[in-house]
Amino acid sequence: MEIPFAESWKIKMVEPIRKSTREEREKWIKEADYNLFCLKSDQVYIDCLTDSGTGAMSDRQWAAMMTGDESYAGARSFFELKDAIKTITGFDYVIPTHQGRAAENVLFSALVHEGDFVLGNSTFDTTKGHIEFRKASAVDCTIDDAKDTQKELPFKGNVDLVKLEKGLIKYGDKVPFIIMTITNNTAGGEPVSMENLKGVRELANKYGKRVIFDSARFAENAYFIKTREAGYADKSIKEICKEMFALADGMTMSAKKDGLVNMGGFIATRWEDWYEAAKAFVIPFEGYLTYGGMNGRDMAALAVGLIENTEFENLHTRIHQLKLLASLLDEYGVPYQRPVGGHAIFIDALKVLPQIPKEEFPAQTLAVELYKEAGIRGCEIGFILADRDPVTRENRFGGNDFVRLCIPRRVYTDNHIRVIAAALKNVYDKRDEINRGVKIVWEAELMRHFTVKLRPAGGK
Ligand code: F0G
Numbered sequence: 118m119e120i121p122f123a124e125s126w127k128i129k130m131v132e133p134i135r136k137s138t139r140e141e142r143e144k145w146i147k148e149a150d151y152n153l154f155c156l157k158s159d160q161v162y163i164d165c166l167t168d169s170g171t172g173a174m175s176d177r178q179w180a181a182m183m184t185g186d187e188s189y190a191g192a193r194s195f196f197e198l199k200d201a202i203k204t205i206t207g208f209d210y211v212i213p214t215h216q217g218r219a220a221e222n223v224l225f226s227a228l229v230h231e232g233d234f235v236l237g238n239s240t241f242d243t244t245k246g247h248i249e250f251r252k253a254s255a256v257d258c259t260i261d262d263a264k265d266t267q268k269e270l271p272f273k274g275n276v277d278l279v280k281l282e283k284g285l286i287k288y289g290d291k292v293p294f295i296i297m298t299i300t301n302n303t304a305g306g307e308p309v310s311m312e313n314l315k316g317v318r319e320l321a322n323k324y325g326k327r328v329i330f331d332s333a334r335f336a337e338n339a340y341f342i343k344t345r346e347a348g349y350a351d352k353s354i355k356e357i358c359k360e361m362f363a364l365a366d367g368m369t370m371s372a373k374k375d376g377l378v379n380m381g382g383f384i385a386t387r388w389e390d391w392y393e394a395a396k397a398f399v400i401p402f403e404g405y406l407t408y409g410g411m412n413g414r415d416m417a418a419l420a421v422g423l424i425e426n427t428e429f430e431n432l433h434t435r436i437h438q439l440k441l442l443a444s445l446l447d448e449y450g451v452p453y454q455r456p457v458g459g460h461a462i463f464i465d466a467l468k469v470l471p472q473i474p475k476e477e478f479p480a481q482t483l484a485v486e487l488y489k490e491a492g493i494r495g496c497e498i499g500f501i502l503a504d505r506d507p508v509t510r511e512n513r514f515g516g517n518d519f520v521r522l523c524i525p526r527r528v529y530t531d532n533h534i535r536v537i538a539a540a541l542k543n544v545y546d547k548r549d550e551i552n553r554g555v556k557i558v559w560e561a562e563l564m565r566h567f568t569v570k571l572r573p574a575g576g577k
Contacts, residue, residue, distance in 0.1 A: 129176060156494060174377060185413035195407040214381075240296060249507055274338075297330050299334065314365075330368045340436060374460065439459065454519065558570045
């Protein structure tokens with residue numbers, strides 16, 4: 118028998134979780150206005166809301182925290198972080214920020230202007246928010262196949278190079294940069310191939326543009342290049358990372374994902390002019406240049422986290438759990454974005470609940486049902502998250518409507534994964550009995566999914 122050697126760590130500290138009854142959960146979700154972000158974490162049994170800042174640090178990271186240097190300027194921990202980033206990306210200039218969206222805020226304040234068009238694969242909602250907030254537009258040039266959830270392609274996060282080139286010609290001087298999100302969260306945590314990143318670089322060079330990687334899950338992207346792309350099987354994750362980042366001019370980073378920390382982010386670039394431009398914004402928005410929103414100890418832990426999470430074994434343990442969840446859902450027939458990506462499984466709600474009209478938000482409806490079933494908190498990555506069109510104010514129903522179930526890094530065991538799969542099976546088996554969705558009773562203008570208030574459609 119083959120020995121399933123997937124684990125690369127063991128558990129040294131545990132946190133209790135509490136089961137609840139269906140009756141309690143029905144009351145709590147009503148009190149939360151049917152918005153899973155509004156639940157208290159104690160009301161959740163397994164939390165798959167996000168993989169952002171929810172991971173477990175290693176003993177080596179905790180040890181590094183004790184060595185953190187809290188000097189206001191020139192902290193040693195900053196230089197440790199800078200060295201780790203240089204080792205992995207090759208970038209010389211580093212600006213820490215308190216998280217990924219802060220990196221976007223600082224860098225885009227310097228680079229994005231009213232009337233601009235930012236091209237790339239799918240931008241995450243905070244990235245889109247920071248672009249639209251500046252009265253510019255994000256143009257999604259992801260391959261059309263990414264929308265077909267049942268199509269098996271190794272790199273469904275790729276950009277369509279023909280669409281990208283058309284955009285570069287059409288918008289010309291109005292394109293401040295190209296942004297590639299690795300992995301492509303919005304499309305399902307799907308990776309981007311090295312070949313595609315090379316194609317983007319060629320187009321960028323042809324049209325005189327620079328390229329930013331939104332790198333929140335860059336290490337998972339490198340794992341998929343190693344395991345799925347011809348020619349990379351024998352390269353280390355760190356070698357692949359170096360090769361990826363050699364194709365970019367800079368990066369924004371939410372360190373809460375592949376940095377293996379609970380809070381933090383940064384901008385890194387090879388260009389002094391970008392660094393100088395961003396400097397003007399980091400000081401008023403975040404903090405001084407060598408801490409920019411982070412504690413010294415957090416920078417020290419991040420430096421270790423970046424090195425740890427670019428080890429194959431660590432990534433393999435994680436992605437094995439996603440594969441386990443996917444294989445159980447295959448067994449139960451639950452449709453999801455195929456093949457499973459790096460950080461989450463994306464359930465295709467339009468296929469599960471075809472009877473619920475788009476106006477009643479099928480994915481949100483399904484996420485609420487899953488919570489009621491077993492206290493599992495997922496997140497809608499669909500029509501609510503897509504926000505309204507800034508010009509017409511119409512809902513954007515053009516994309517997929519997913520329930521995203523994220524797996525936090527190094528937090529849950531394979532048995533938690535089996536609980537998630539069993540709960541999904543139960544909801545799936547009862548899907549024909551779900552005959553009404555939800556309606557919005559209050560929403561914010563931008564990034565509405567965090568605070569939206571909902572009611573059962575047709576109800577009060
Ligand atoms: N870019 C991507 C691809 C992201 O997934 C996120 C956050 C950000 C940028 C913003 O980073 O949260 O540190 O400010 N994604 C989280 C998620 C929130 O749940 O997918 P942040």
